[in-house]
Amino acid sequence: MAVGQRALEAAGFPRPGRLERVREWWEQEHVFGVGLILPALLLIVCLVAYPFGMAIYFSLSDYWVGSPGGFVGLENFRQIFQNEVFHRTVYNSFVFTSIAVVFKTLLGVWLAMLLYRTFKFKRLIRGVVLLPWVIPTALSTLAWWWMFDSLYSVVNWTGIRLGLIEAPGPNWLGMTSYAMTAVIAVNVWRGLPFFAIIVLAGLVSIPREYYEAAEVDGARSWGRFRHVTLPLLKPVLAVVILFSTIFTFADFNIVQVLTRGGPVNTTHLFATLAYQTGLQGGNLGQGAAISLFLFPMLAAVVFFQLRFIRRE
Amino acid sequence: MVVGVRSRGARLRSTAFGYANVIPFVAFALFPFYYMVITSLKKDAELYNLQSVPFLIQSGVITDHYRYLLFRTEFLTWMKNSLIISVVATSVSLVIAILAGYSLARLRYRGVNSFGTAVFITYLVPPTLLFLPLSQVVVWLGLSDSIWSLIVTYPTFLVPFSTWLLMGYFRTIPKEVEECALVDGATRLQTLTRIVLPMAIPGIVCVILFGFTLTWNEFTYALTFVSQTASKTAVVGVTADLIRGDIFYWGSLMAGAILASVPIVIVYVLFLDYYVSGLTAGAVKG
Numbered sequence: 009m010a011v012g013q014r015a016l017e018a019a020g021f022p023r024p025g026r027l028e029r030v031r032e033w034w035e036q037e038h039v040f041g042v043g044l045i046l047p048a049l050l051l052i053v054c055l056v057a058y059p060f061g062m063a064i065y066f067s068l069s070d071y072w073v074g075s076p077g078g079f080v081g082l083e084n085f086r087q088i089f090q091n092e093v094f095h096r097t098v099y100n101s102f103v104f105t106s107i108a109v110v111f112k113t114l115l116g117v118w119l120a121m122l123l124y125r126t127f128k129f130k131r132l133i134r135g136v137v138l139l140p141w142v143i144p145t146a147l148s149t150l151a152w153w154w155m156f157d158s159l160y161s162v163v164n165w166t167g168i169r170l171g172l173i174e175a176p177g178p179n180w181l182g183m184t185s186y187a188m189t190a191v192i193a194v195n196v197w198r199g200l201p202f203f204a205i206i207v208l209a210g211l212v213s214i215p216r217e218y219y220e221a222a223e224v225d226g227a228r229s230w231g232r233f234r235h236v237t238l239p240l241l242k243p244v245l246a247v248v249i250l251f252s253t254i255f256t257f258a259d260f261n262i263v264q265v266l267t268r269g270g271p272v273n274t275t276h277l278f279a280t281l282a283y284q285t286g287l288q289g290g291n292l293g294q295g296a297a298i299s300l301f302l303f304p305m306l307a308a309v310v311f312f313q314l315r316f317i318r319r320e
Numbered sequence: 321m322v323v324g325v326r327s328r329g330a331r332l333r334s335t336a337f338g339y340a341n342v343i344p345f346v347a348f349a350l351f352p353f354y355y356m357v358i359t360s361l362k363k364d365a366e367l368y369n370l371q372s373v374p375f376l377i378q379s380g381v382i383t384d385h386y387r388y389l390l391f392r393t394e395f396l397t398w399m400k401n402s403l404i405i406s407v408v409a410t411s412v413s414l415v416i417a418i419l420a421g422y423s424l425a426r427l428r429y430r431g432v433n434s435f436g437t438a439v440f441i442t443y444l445v446p447p448t449l450l451f452l453p454l455s456q457v458v459v460w461l462g463l464s465d466s467i468w469s470l471i472v473t474y475p476t477f478l479v480p481f482s483t484w485l486l487m488g489y490f491r492t493i494p495k496e497v498e499e500c501a502l503v504d505g506a507t508r509l510q511t512l513t514r515i516v517l518p519m520a521i522p523g524i525v526c527v528i529l530f531g532f533t534l535t536w537n538e539f540t541y542a543l544t545f546v547s548q549t550a551s552k553t554a555v556v557g558v559t560a561d562l563i564r565g566d567i568f569y570w571g572s573l574m575a576g577a578i579l580a581s582v583p584i585v586i587v588y589v590l591f592l593d594y595y596v597s598g599l600t601a602g603a604v605k606g
Contacts, residue, residue, distance in 0.1 A: 031507070040508045041427035045435050048420035048479050052442050055457070055476045060445075062453035119345050125338045133342060135592045140349050142588050142595065144537035144555045147577040151352040154359060154570050160367070162355060162374040197348065202599070209600035251444075258446030261539045265559055279448035279540070286452045287544060295452050302449045310441050 066296035073290040084297040094298070097276045103188065104277060105257045108195045112252060113245070115196065116203025121237075123204060124211045134205070141201035149265040152194045156180035156266075184274045187267050191275050194262050203248055210244030211237070246316060254309045258302050278302050360385050360575035367570060385571035386579070389562075394549050395576060398557035402536055403583075405470050405553060410531030412471075413478035417527060420479070421486030422512055426498070436487075443480035447540045450476075458545050469545040470553070474535050481534070482527040488601050489523030490516065526598035529591050536584055554580035 024032070033039055067084055070077035088094045119137065127133055140148060155162050164177030180190045214237065222232045260279035263269060269276035269284060276284075278301050286295015358374075359367065361381045366372050372379075389395045424436045454473055455464075463469040493516060501511045517524070542556045549561055558576035563569055588595060 035508055037427050037508075038429035041423045041429040041432060044419040044423035044427070047416045048439065048483060049435065051416065051475055051479055052438060055454070055473060056442050056445060056450065059450045059453035059457055062456065063450060066453060115345075119342075122338060122342045122345070125334075127338065127342070131592070133346060134596065135589070136346050137349050138592075138595065138599075139353070139588075142533060142584060143353070143581045144539070144584065146537075146539040146555050146559045147581055148352055148356075150559060150573060150577045151356045151359075154574065155352065155355060157570075160370070160374070165374050197352070200345075201349070205596055205599055254444060255446060258448045260448045264539075264543070279446075282448070282452060283544070287455065292452055292456070299449055299452060302446060306444060306446070306449065310444055313440075313444070314437065 063296045063300055066293050067300050069293050071293040071296075073287070073292055077293065080293070084294045088294060088297055093273045093276065093281065096273050097278060097281045097298075098301075100188065100273075100275060101257060101277050104192060104195070104259075104275075105253060108192050108199065108256050109249060109252055111192070111196045112199045112203045113249060115200055116248075117207055117241070117245075119200065119204040120207035120211055121233075123208050134208075138201040138205055140198050141205075145198055145261040146265050148198065149194055149262050152190070152197075153181070153266055156190050158182050181267050182271055184271050187271055187275045191263055191266055194266060195256060195259065198262070199252060199256065203252065206248050207241065207244060210241050214240045243316075247313070250309050250312055250316075254306055257305045356574045356578050359570055360572075360578055362571065364571060385575040388572045389575050389579065393562065393572075393576075394552070394557060395554075395579070397550055398552050398554040399580070399583075401467050401551060402554040402580075405467050405474065406532050406535040408471050409474035409478060409535050410528060413475045413482055413531055414524065414527055416475065416479050417482035417486055418512075418517070418524070421483045422490055422516065424483065425487040425490035426495075426516075439480050439483050442476070443484050445477075447477060447538075451540050451544050454541070455544050463545075465546055465548045465551055467546070467551050467553075470535075470538070470542055473541050473545070474538065478531050478534060482531060485527055485530070485598060485601060486520065486523050489520045489526075493519045522594070522597070525591070526594050526601070529587060529594050530598055532587060533584055 034043070065071075068079060068081060070080045070083070123130075123134060123137065154160075158179045158181070161177060161180065163180065164173055167173030168175045168177055178186045180186045218236050218240070219232055222236050227235065257277075258279055259277055260283070263275050263277055263280045264283065267275045269280045278298055282295045282299035285298060286292050289295070355374075358377060361383070362377050363379055363382055363384075366377070366379045420439065424432060424439065454476075458464050458469040458473065461469075461472070463472060497515055497519070498511050501515045502508070506514070536553075537555060538553070539555055539559070542553045543560065546552055546556065549557070552561065558573070558580050562573050562576050
């Protein structure tokens with residue numbers, strides 16, 4: 009534009025005013041592009057990147073609620089590594105995440121294949137199945153808490169009547185050997201719809217001809233699943249599993265409502281331990297150090313996702 | 321064709337098989353909600369009677385638990401707080417995300433790819449990674465114990481998510497339409513607001529729905545940043561404030577859990593298809 013300015017003026021066009029020039033500057037693709045992304049970028053820098061930096065600083069200082077402490081190097085990490093509760097939390101996190109994700113994957117694929125069939129009330133059934141994912145988790149977990157009550161557990165009541173459990177039944181949330189099972193069950197209940205609906209979308213996108221071709225070749229249903237469905241679902245499955253892994257690993261709601269990490273710390277995850285140490289205990293430095301242990305998992309997931317997307 | 325020659329019996333068996341397998345899943349998904357409703361309508365005497373059948377209401381339906389909730393707790397204040405927070409945080413995030421999403425999906429300039437990656441990484445950051453430092457940021461901003469602490473922090477997860485979702489929708493709009501508008505003398509901003517946005521309405525509806533749901537359901541920040549009863553959200557209020565020591569409280573607790581879920585259920589029932597499409601678009605494209 010600027011090149012033609014003199015020619016335009018010579019031809020009798022007036023020099024554009026200040027407003028006009030600002031407008032012209034704004035209309036340039038790179039200016040407009042950066043301008044539009046600026047608010048989002050500002051938000052990310054101020055409320056995500058900066059707090060992340062703070063988390064790192066906290067973890068290296070003896071910062072308590074209400075008293076900004078000084079730099080202590082790796083002292084917090086040294087203390088954490090010596091802490092039995094933290095060892096237990098690391099173990100819990102891996103047990104919780106791996107079992108929950110495996111169950112969600114297996115049941116999710118199975119449910120998606122069921123939903124793929126034509127049903128009379130297809131939309132209704134899908135709507136119902138997705139419900140646990142939509143309702144506030146903290147609130148539905150309250151219902152599970154009541155269902156696992158030490159005295160009036162409906163789970164035990166049913167189990168005893170069906171002859172599956174010996175009376176009086178386990179105290180699900182109060183016994184170290186059962187609490188993790190309960191927490192995982194609730195997580196699977198809540199996360200299953202997410203898997204099923206996305207895998208279902210993946211199934212729908214598989215061309216029907218592939219199945220017909222496989223059928224002509226004499227493939228039985230297992231063969232069709234193994235050689236047609238599974239390979240074509242792989243990209244979708246990879247994305248869902250990565251997603252679910254990071255959010256299961258970082259879970260807070262279910263454990264916080266159901267057990268608060270108990271009994272005897274057998275269900276503590278990084279997030280709940282960080283909450284207990286950092287906010288309830290007031291030791292922000294150590295709390296921040298604990299929650300930073302979520303970062304390697306996040307980094308790994310981001311790495312896989314980005315490589316994965318690039319490949320597509 | 322081989323596919324077509326299945327007998328009627330085989331087809332019937334296949335349908336029966338489908339139902340037989342899907343019903344356990346439906347029951348599994350629904351039972352906790354059914355149990356919530358049943359519990360909230362039962363008399364205490366029946367709730368805490370080991371001889372009664374927990375699946376049924378045998379001694380009459382009562383509304384005492386709901387009345388207690390509405391008239392003797394701060395429940396309505398919590399609902400109001402949740403509503404304000406959800407509406408404001410979602411609207412602000414929507415505007416920021418429309419601008420960012422359009423910029424990332426459509427405009428070519430230096431750094432656009434790294435910005436896109438930054439938004440994507442933020443999308444994956446779980447709230448539990450940053451809640452401790454954020455709780456201090458909130459204190460420094462002078463917002464602790466007020467609903468503004470949540471209005472300010474919720475966009476941190478809403479904007480990346482919404483931007484990502486909208487990018488997908490913007491990309492489906494043919495570029496020629498925009499080019500035509502630009503050639504006809506529309507400014508870039510006009511092209512965005514008058515041409516692109518009307519065509520991206522389904523995406524915008526999705527963002528509003530998910531924004532509302534995610535903010536209404538949020539628990540970690542809401543529990544951490546607000547401790548004063550009058551500023552709590554519905555989810556945290558019910559979860560943290562309705563439990564009264566050793567007294568039996570399950571009836572009112574379940575009533576609270578139901579009423580606090582009602583807004584989400586209504587929106588969900590009305591816009592089910594958007595949820596499904598948004599869920600798949602958001603995650604699969606991610």
